[in-house]
Each structure stands twice: as C-alpha cells, then as structure tokens.
Amino acid sequence: VKRRATIFDVAREAGVSPQTVSRAINDKGEITEETRLRVLDVAHRLEFRPSAIARSLATNRTTAIGLVVPDIANPFFSGIARGVEDIAYSSGYSVFVCNTDEDHHREISALDSLLERQVDGVILCSSRLPEMDLDKVVRAFRSAVLVNRTLGGNQKAICTVLVDDSRGAQVAVAHLIERGRRRIAFLAGPERSWSGRKRLHGLEEALKNHGLPIDRGLIAHCEPETEDGRKAALHLLGLHPDVDSLLAFNDLVAVGALQACQELGREVPQSVAIVGCDDIPLASLVTPPLTTLRIPTREIGEAAMRSLIATIHEDQPEATQITLTPELVVRSSAP
Amino acid sequence: VKRRATIFDVAREAGVSPQTVSRAINDKGEITEETRLRVLDVAHRLEFRPSAIARSLATNRTTAIGLVVPDIANPFFSGIARGVEDIAYSSGYSVFVCNTDEDHHREISALDSLLERQVDGVILCSSRLPEMDLDKVVRAFRSAVLVNRTLGGNQKAICTVLVDDSRGAQVAVAHLIERGRRRIAFLAGPERSWSGRKRLHGLEEALKNHGLPIDRGLIAHCEPETEDGRKAALHLLGLHPDVDSLLAFNDLVAVGALQACQELGREVPQSVAIVGCDDIPLASLVTPPLTTLRIPTREIGEAAMRSLIATIHEDQPEATQITLTPELVVRSSAP
DNA sequence: CTGTTAGCGCCTTCAT
DNA sequence: ATGAAGGCGCTAACAG
Numbered sequence: 001v002k003r004r005a006t007i008f009d010v011a012r013e014a015g016v017s018p019q020t021v022s023r024a025i026n027d028k029g030e031i032t033e034e035t036r037l038r039v040l041d042v043a044h045r046l047e048f049r050p051s052a053i054a055r056s057l058a059t060n061r062t063t064a065i066g067l068v069v070p071d072i073a074n075p076f077f078s079g080i081a082r083g084v085e086d087i088a089y090s091s092g093y094s095v096f097v098c099n100t101d102e103d104h105h106r107e108i109s110a111l112d113s114l115l116e117r118q119v120d121g122v123i124l125c126s127s128r129l130p131e132m133d134l135d136k137v138v139r140a141f142r143s144a145v146l147v148n149r150t151l152g153g154n155q156k157a158i159c160t161v162l163v164d165d166s167r168g169a170q171v172a173v174a175h176l177i178e179r180g181r182r183r184i185a186f187l188a189g190p191e192r193s194w195s196g197r198k199r200l201h202g203l204e205e206a207l208k209n210h211g212l213p214i215d216r217g218l219i220a221h222c223e224p225e226t227e228d229g230r231k232a233a234l235h236l237l238g239l240h241p242d243v244d245s246l247l248a249f250n251d252l253v254a255v256g257a258l259q260a261c262q263e264l265g266r267e268v269p270q271s272v273a274i275v276g277c278d279d280i281p282l283a284s285l286v287t288p289p290l291t292t293l294r295i296p297t298r299e300i301g302e303a304a305m306r307s308l309i310a311t312i313h314e315d316q317p318e319a320t321q322i323t324l325t326p327e328l329v330v331r332s333s334a335p
Numbered sequence: 336v337k338r339r340a341t342i343f344d345v346a347r348e349a350g351v352s353p354q355t356v357s358r359a360i361n362d363k364g365e366i367t368e369e370t371r372l373r374v375l376d377v378a379h380r381l382e383f384r385p386s387a388i389a390r391s392l393a394t395n396r397t398t399a400i401g402l403v404v405p406d407i408a409n410p411f412f413s414g415i416a417r418g419v420e421d422i423a424y425s426s427g428y429s430v431f432v433c434n435t436d437e438d439h440h441r442e443i444s445a446l447d448s449l450l451e452r453q454v455d456g457v458i459l460c461s462s463r464l465p466e467m468d469l470d471k472v473v474r475a476f477r478s479a480v481l482v483n484r485t486l487g488g489n490q491k492a493i494c495t496v497l498v499d500d501s502r503g504a505q506v507a508v509a510h511l512i513e514r515g516r517r518r519i520a521f522l523a524g525p526e527r528s529w530s531g532r533k534r535l536h537g538l539e540e541a542l543k544n545h546g547l548p549i550d551r552g553l554i555a556h557c558e559p560e561t562e563d564g565r566k567a568a569l570h571l572l573g574l575h576p577d578v579d580s581l582l583a584f585n586d587l588v589a590v591g592a593l594q595a596c597q598e599l600g601r602e603v604p605q606s607v608a609i610v611g612c613d614d615i616p617l618a619s620l621v622t623p624p625l626t627t628l629r630i631p632t633r634e635i636g637e638a639a640m641r642s643l644i645a646t647i648h649e650d651q652p653e654a655t656q657i658t659l660t661p662e663l664v665v666r667s668s669a670p
Numbered sequence: 671c672t673g674t675t676a677g678c679g680c681c682t683t684c685a686t
Numbered sequence: 687a688t689g690a691a692g693g694c695g696c697t698a699a700c701a702g
Contacts, residue, residue: 671702672701672702673700673701673702674699674700674701674702675698675699675700675701676697676698676699676700677696677697677698677699678695678696678697678698679694680693680694681692681693681694682691682692682693682694683690683691683692683693684689684690684691684692685688685689685690685691686687686688686689686690
C-alpha cells in the first residue's frame with residue numbers, strides 16, 4: 001500500500017513547481033500548452049489523483065450536495081433522486097443521499113452531518129420539520145432547495161419545486177365531468193397528507209367551475225394501500241350507490257376501488273369510472289388498465305438540482321419557484 | 336454571512352488550547368470531565384461545527400462511502416440503497432450514490448470521482464466492468480464490496496454479496512414439480528443477464544434432481560417487460576401446448592405470461608402454473624395473484640454495508656462471501 | 671491532563 | 687508564464 005502521489009511528487013518529477021501542476025490539472029490558463037501537457041503526462045504516469053479533500057479545504061467548496069428524502073426505496077423519491085443525480089453528475093457534483101423515515105431526529109441528524117461535510121447545498125424532500133427548525137436549517141446551508149414543501153417566512157431566498165396536486169386533480173375531475181360523470185367520489189388518502197388536501201381542493205375547484213355541487217359525503221379517507229382503498233370504496237359505494245366515478249389518492253388505492261367495484265358488480269368504467277394517481281407499472285396492467293395522473297418525479301429532481309446549482313453559482317440568488325403538473329394518462333378505467 | 340467558528344475560536348473563548356477542544360469534541364479521554372463540559376458548552380454557544388473536510392485531511396479518513404448502482408430508480412437497487420444507508424447511518428457513515436446506466440464510461444467516471452473524494456470504501460452493484468478493469472478499480476479503493484458480481488483473480492481479499500438465483504429457481508421449480516407439474520417452461524429474460532443464466536442452471540438442477548428431462552425447447556429469452564413476456568409465452572405455448580407451468584424471469588414477464596394464458600384460454604393455475612420473480616407490489620394484485628420469488632434487496636444492502644465496515648476496520652480483512660436466497664412467496668398462480 | 675509543533679494536499683496571493 | 691510563501695481547520699506526536 002503505497003502513498004498516493006501528490007502535486008509535489010508530480011512537480012518534482014516534471015521539474016516544475018507544485019503551483020504549475022495545480023494550474024495544469026485545473027486548466028486555468030496562465031500556463032504554456034507545452035508544459036501543461038508535460039505535467040499532465042507525468043501526472044498520468046504517477047497515477048496522480050487530486051485530493052478533493054485538500055482542494056475543498058483550500059477552496060471552501062466541495063462540489064458535493066445532500067439529498068434528504070424520507071425513503072429512497074419509495075419510487076416517488078428514487079425517481080427524484082435519479083433526476084437529481086443525473087444533473088449533478090453532468091455538472092460535476094456528487095450526491096450524499098440521506099433517509100429520514102419522516103423522523104425529526106433522523107432528519108436533523110442527517111442535516112447536521114451534511115453541514116459538517118460542508119456540502120455546497122442541500123435538497124430537502126417532503127421535510128416534516130416545523131417551520132422554525134426548517135428555517136434555521138435552510139439558513140445554515142449555503143444553498144437549499146425545498147421539494148414538496150414551502151417555507152412561509154421567506155427570510156432567505158429559497159427555491160422550491162412543487163407538484164401542482166391541485167391542478168392535477170382538477171384536470172382529472174374535469175376529464176370525468178366532460179365525459180358526463182356527475183357524482184364524483186374521492187378516496188382521499190390519509191388525513192395528514194398534504195397532497196391529499198391539495199387534490200381535494202382541486203376536486204372542489206373543478207366541481208365549482210362546472211357548476212356542480214360539492215358533497216362532503218363523497219369524500220373518504222384511507223391509508224394509501226390497496227386493501228384500505230378497497231374497503232373505503234365498498235363503504236362509499238354502499239352509502240352512495242349513485243356515485244359514477246372515483247378519484248383515488250394513488251394507484252394502489254385505485255386498484256382497491258377496482259376490486260370493490262368487481263365485488264359489487266359495478267362495471268368499470270361503464271358504471272363507475274376510476275382515476276388513480278402515480279402511474280406505477282401496475283397501473284397499465286390491471287383490468288381494466290387505470291387512467292391515472294403521472295407525477296413527473298425525475299423531472300422534479302432535475303429541476304431541483306438545476307435550481308440548486310443556479311443558487312450556488314449566483315451571487316444574489318433569486319428564489320425561483322417551479323411547479324410541475326401531473327399528466328393525465330388516459331386508459332380504459334376512465335376513457 | 337459570518338465565518339463558521341473553528342476550534343481556535345472555541346479554544347480562545349474557553350481559555351484552552353485548540354488541541355483540548357479537539358479532545359473534547361472527539362471524546363477521546365485524556366481530558367477532565369470538567370474542562371470537557373466547559374469546552375463543549377462554549378462550542379455550543381458559538382454554534383461550532385467541526386469541519387469534516389479538515390478532519391479528513393488530517394486523519395486520512397472520510398467516514399463516507401460510495402454506492403455505485405446502474406439505476407437508483409430501479410426498485411432492486413433502491414432497496415439495496417436503503418439497506419446500505421440504514422447501516423451506514425447507524426455507523427456514522429455518509430453515502431455517495433452514483434448511477435451508471437450500465438455504461439462503462441459513466442461507471443469509471445463515478446469511481447474516479449469517489450476515488451478523488453477519498454471515500455473509505457465502495458459498494459459496487461452489478462458492475463459491468465471487465466474483470467481486469469474491475470480488479471484495478473477494486474484495488475484502488477481502500478475497501479470494496481461487490482454485489483451481484485464476483486471477481487475471479489482474487490488478487491485482493493474482496494467481499495461479495497450475492498443472490499443465489501440458482502437456488503431460488505431450484506426452490507421454485509421443486510415447488511412446481513412437487514405439485515405434479517412436468518413440462519416446465521422458462522421465460523429466461525435477456526440472454527446477457529447473468530441472473531437469468533443462474534436461474535436456468537437452477538431450473539436444470541431441479542429437473543435433474545427429480546429425474547425429469549431437460550428440454551431446451553422450453554426455454555425462451557425475452558426482454559424483461561410485460562409485453563415481451565406475453566409474446567414469448569404466446570409463442571412458447573403455441574409450439575408446446577403440453578407446457579403445464581412457467582417460470583418467469585421477473586414479475587413483469589410473469590404478468591405477460593398471465594395475459595398470454597388468458598388469450599389462449601389456458602386457465603391459471605389449473606392448466607398452466609406461473610411463478611414470477613421479485614415480488615413487486617403488482618404481484619399480489621393481478622388475477623390470480625402471482626406466486627413469486629422475493630429478492631431480499633434491503634438485506635443485501637445491509638449485508639454489503641456491514642461487510643464494508645468490517646473490511647474498513649480490520650487490519651487484515653478477510654474476503655467474506657455472503658449469499659442470500661430468494662424466498663418463494665406462494666400465491667394462487669402456482670399454489 | 672494540557673499545550674506546542676508540525677503537517678495533511680491543495681489553492682490563493684503576490685513576486686519574479 | 688512560473689515560483690515562493692502562507693493558510694484552509696483539524697489532529698498526531700510529542701513535550702511539559
């Protein structure tokens with residue numbers, strides 16, 4: 001195990017000063033093409049690799065960023081992570097990924113670690129931190145981007161990337177209404193879910209826009225799982241047999257609704273139209289294939305990373321706010 | 336934007352030497368409890384955060400590792416990533432995640448970056464690098480763990496974590512045989528797939544063990560997608576109507592096979608039993624629910640990270656080799 | 671138990 | 687265009 005070569009080794013071997021080596025490897029002009037090539041050649045022969053650590057200590061920049069997500073195994077976040085990493089990669093950044101499990105303590109812990117590592121910026125997804133803590137955290141980092149969360153007292157210019165759940169729901173509901181549906185129920189997911197609330201808002205907007213009444217009785221909360229969706233749908237369709245369409249919190253719930261309709265002998269889409277959300281692989285494979293709202297997770301990640309890079313590079317960064325809208329993927333469950 | 340406090344600031348404020356501050360924050364004995372507390376108090380007041388960068392430069396350790404995967408958006412790898420990060424987190428390590436898209440250039444590029452960042456170790460998943468390159472790479476890092484790939488010339492003790500695809504397939508096929516199936520076809524996935532080949536091997540072993548003949552005609556390659564699985568199954572069942580069961584490369588392919596059976600009027604499982612692989616959420620939701628081999632991705636990640644930590648800490652690390660076996664989840668498609 | 675000295679490997683600034 | 691000096695923030699090794 002021999003020591004890695006340093007710029008000093010390269011300098012000696014090339015017969016120049018360390019500084020010249022630095023100039024050569026950093027391609028910062030002020031150096032003859034000839035010596036540059038000679039130095040690079042020596043560097044290559046010595047298998048020299050610049051130490052990012054030493055460089056960071058000297059420059060006060062790490063070209064590393066932190067990505068904080070509740071759970072990378074959740075397709076929503078792994079999609080975002082992929083988008084983030086793609087842009088990061090092509091811009092020379094490396095990405096620390098941290099999972100929080102929506103646990104305050106672990107989130108704080110992750111952020112502390114990122115802070116000590118002096119990342120150039122951080123992308124926070126679905127943070128559950130209270131405003132005050134979040135504000136403090138965001139202020140502590142050189143740059144930060146919030147995904148799926150806003151921060152009220154914008155003490156500091158802070159970029160956000162949001163999903164327009166409300167408009168997504170509006171589009172879906174408008175689709176249903178335009179196809180003649182009038183009694184639209186909503187399997188709203190967990191009460192605590194913010195996107196659930198925003199989608200409810202979108203639903204109501206769409207109803208209003210089309211002059212339809214809002215019936216609170218057609219809204220049922222449920223856990224975001226198939227079985228819970230099934231039960232909720234059974235219950236809802238039992239109480240309100242006149243329901244002619246269902247908007248589901250996500251595709252799993254939508255599949256539950258599909259099962260419920262089957263059990264009740266209600267044909268989909270003739271008797272009940274169903275719209276899911278997420279467009280997981282499953283969506284196109286059930287019978288009938290689900291109409292659903294696709295969330296552009298990868299694009300979200302890309303946008304977040306682009307914003308972050310912009311913030312890092314600009315002197316007076318502006319607080320951009322990007323909103324991406326889910327796309328209605330029309331299949332047979334709500335043609 | 337005021338400068339971050341350093342140990343010098345804390346030292347001055349607490350009336351001790353920088354080294355004492357270092358001892359206090361690192362909890363390294365050799366310091367009175369009293370001064371330790373006093374120093375920590377000052378550090379806290381000054382919002383002091385040790386610079387991991389400076390520490391790394393001094394100690395030559397980063398407590399950071401690299402995780403290299405083809406695509407973090409692929410559930411297989413995001414599961415592994417989750418396992419890796421969990422263990423890393425509880426051991427104080429941070430994780431750089433890099434995607435390669437199975438592209439040599441990008442993989443090399445990612446590894447270069449990790450090398451420059453002086454990570455303490457690297458976990459390489461499904462590397463597509465040729466043996467020679469891989470060997471060189473592995474040697475370049477202080478520690479390395481291979482997931483889903485072995486390295487022949489074990490020049491250096493190298494830990495590996497593998498999935499026993501062969502045994503997984505054996506278990507699945509044994510299950511089928513014990514239920515009276517005799518003509519077992521295999522939708523083998525892409526020809527280039529290593530796990531596909533290993534599963535084929537497992538299939539043949541199981542047949543041999545039960546004294547059944549191996550019929551190469553019952554093996555069809557296909558892309559790992561539903562539509563390709565459907566076509567391959569249609570073709571196969573057309574040529575060999577006596578096939579009474581199907582092992583599929585993954586669940587998506589299995590669903591394709593399910594569709595094919597439906598089209599051909601072959602009842603599942605009565606006429607054809609189907610076993611998938613992966614146990615994606617979809618598997619339990621199709622009709623009939625899929626019997627499938629669950630791959631313990633999270634456990635793979637945990638094992639890999641544990642091995643890596645062990646390798647990092649030990650002076651003479653031994654090349655552990657961990658093999659995890661898929662678990663047969665029995666549902667209605669092959670009861 | 672505490673302080674002092676000397677780097678870790680690189681970049682910034684200023685000379686030449 | 688190149689070189690020399692100094693410092694980034696911390697810790698290892700030694701001294702007291």
